[in-house]
Amino acid sequence: xxxxxxxxxxxxxxxxxxxxxxxxxxxxxxxxxxxxxxxxxxxxxxxxxxxxxxxxxxxxxxxxxxxxxxxxxxxxxxxxxxxxxxxxxxxxxxxxxxxxxxxxxxxxxxxxxxxxxxxxxxxxxxxxxxxxxxxxxxxxxxxxxxxxxxxxxxxxxxxxxxxxxxxxxxxxxxxxxxxxxxxxxxxxxxxxxxxxxxxxxxxxxxxxxxxxxxxxxxxxxxxxxxxxxxxxxxxxxxxxxxxxxxxxxxxxxxxxxxxxxxxxxxxxxxxxxxxxxxxxxxxxxxxxxxxxxxxxxxxxxxxxxxxxxxxxxxxxxxxxxxxxxxxxxxxxxxxxxxxxxxxxxxxxxxxxxxxxxxxxxxxxxxxxxxxxxxxxxxxxxxxxxxxxxxxxxxxxxxxxxxxxxxxxxxxxxxxxxxxxxxxxxxxxxxxxxxxxxxxxxxxxxxxxxxxxxxxxxxxxxxxxxxxxxxxxxxxxxxxxxxxxxxxxxxxxxxxxxxxxxxxxxxxxxxxxxxxxxxxxxxxxxxxxxxxxxxxxxxxxxxxxxxxxxxxxxxxxxxxxxxxxxxxxxxxxxxxxxxxx
Numbered sequence: 154x155x156x157x158x159x160x161x162x163x164x165x166x167x168x169x170x171x172x173x174x175x176x177x178x179x180x181x182x183x184x185x186x187x188x189x190x191x192x193x194x195x196x197x198x199x200x201x202x203x204x205x206x207x208x209x210x211x212x213x214x215x216x217x218x219x220x221x222x223x224x225x226x227x228x229x230x231x232x233x234x235x236x237x238x239x240x241x242x243x244x245x246x247x248x249x250x251x252x253x254x255x256x257x258x259x260x261x262x263x264x265x266x267x268x269x270x271x272x273x274x275x276x277x278x279x280x281x282x283x284x285x286x287x288x289x290x291x292x293x294x295x296x297x298x299x300x301x302x303x304x305x306x307x308x309x310x311x312x313x314x315x316x317x318x319x320x321x322x323x324x325x326x327x328x329x330x331x332x333x334x335x336x337x338x339x340x341x342x343x344x345x346x347x348x349x350x351x352x353x354x355x356x357x358x359x360x361x362x363x364x365x366x367x368x369x370x371x372x373x374x375x376x377x378x379x380x381x382x383x384x385x386x387x388x389x390x391x392x393x394x395x396x397x398x399x400x401x402x403x404x405x406x407x408x409x410x411x412x413x414x415x416x417x418x419x420x421x422x423x424x425x426x427x428x429x430x431x432x433x434x435x436x437x438x439x440x441x442x443x444x445x446x447x448x449x450x451x452x453x454x455x456x457x458x459x460x461x462x463x464x465x466x467x468x469x470x471x472x473x474x475x476x477x478x479x480x481x482x483x484x485x486x487x488x489x490x491x492x493x494x495x496x497x498x499x500x501x502x503x504x505x506x507x508x509x510x511x512x513x514x515x516x517x518x519x520x521x522x523x524x525x526x527x528x529x530x531x532x533x534x535x536x537x538x539x540x541x542x543x544x545x546x547x548x549x550x551x552x553x554x555x556x557x558x559x560x561x562x563x564x565x566x567x568x569x570x571x572x573x574x575x576x577x578x579x580x581x582x583x584x585x586x587x588x589x590x591x592x593x594x595x596x597x598x599x600x601x602x603x604x605x606x607x608x609x610x611x612x613x614x615x616x617x618x619x620x621x622x623x624x625x626x627x628x629x630x631x632x633x634x635x636x637x638x639x640x641x642x643x644x645x646x647x648x649x650x651x652x653x654x655x656x657x658x659x660x661x662x663x664x665x666x667x668x669x670x671x672x673x674x675x676x677x678x679x680x681x682x683x684x685x686x687x688x689x690x691x692x693x694x695x696x697x698x699x700x701x702x703x704x705x706x707x708x709x710x711x712x713x714x715x716x717x718x719x720x721x722x723x724x725x726x727x728x729x730x731x732x733x
Contacts, residue, residue, distance in 0.1 A: 189440015226435030235408020616642035
């Protein structure tokens, strides 16, 4: 088939499938992916004849016929994201938004990495696919929420903030995996990381000024501005490849350096039609690579992508939204909105496939999971109440109580930080936080947190023992599971400290409400100070025994609690022990 005919057929099929998906109120991206699957060399239409038309004659057997358009599409996708990116805007998101993003990505990554390792993928492939599974799609989510009339909800600032962080991380990882020293030495990752950081610094400090001056010379003509913009995208992309990064990272940097220019809005408007056309070819080319037979022949991998891409991502997104301050129903809406997997993840997988890190068949399963997760998201965004009620009925009460307790603790921390942080004005604009409708009494809190502390201390001790035994030659096999053991130790220890703090606060509250509470308040604070001092010493000793545990970081929270309790006890003694 001639290239011109392949392009013409492609545009026609893309238009028809996009029209169908638009009528179904689904993102056009899904229609374009579906078009690629229908027209690719593995098309289910091969050998089908209808009304004398043999579909085998119009199937694109050679995906390279549209590869040039696909490369332009991937470049313009990253360029568009770069135009929306701003270092100042990123700095204004607030500390707890970054924590929520880290929590969402971290939960999905750990679950995916562990599952992929069990399926037999290598460490590099597992890490790459796990990262790809962690990100959500900005354009698909926006289109879904606009189609369902949910784009003006109070959760949208939070959702967009998380998407900005994820897009930046995706671009960052694209730069890391493109490095040629992938396995050259133990310092290769540090070298790749340094290269990416220096490239970003050079782009924002030096290149942005040069580009702004150049654009000022051509801004008087729309035609010149279009040609200059496309030229900058391609040149910076190939220069980026020359320094060891990917073409996509260069395209992103081209957009983000222009973002601070006074011409950025005009460029965004005039480049939008070209962006739509060429990005459609990128998704179409991804669809061409999907082999439905190969996907169905590897059901375990597809099932894993569906479970991680739906159930685990829903849970991780819901928890991060809940702990940032949203009520349960609102958190369920955020979880449903975050379900569509990112188109940048396809770029990551494609790059990994080009580097020989993953097999080509994996891309088809991933594209299938993107389509399935988007359909599920479209179904759930209008059913937050049903989702919330189902989770309420399914989740054991002890877990619900612990989640509420942990949420109230994090909410208190967020409020304390926002009152003193330089991000206060931004944090204050986020959706207001209301307290849970059910509050635990001081006695219930004391009992619950004490039980939690006992269980968590046991889990933390077991994980630390495993980290310590890794230093013994006979236990070297545990190093294969280090990331999971370390995560178990660190997370259980952190939650253990939070529960100990909550238990001590509940105990003090009970003492103050008693008839003689004022007399024993100073003694209670002194007891808490001794307890937290001992915890600090325990974690300091743990670090000395096993530095790989990084237990030194866990010394800080109990040390802060120790000083606060000690100062409170001293104030009470000074004032006669009669008031806090």
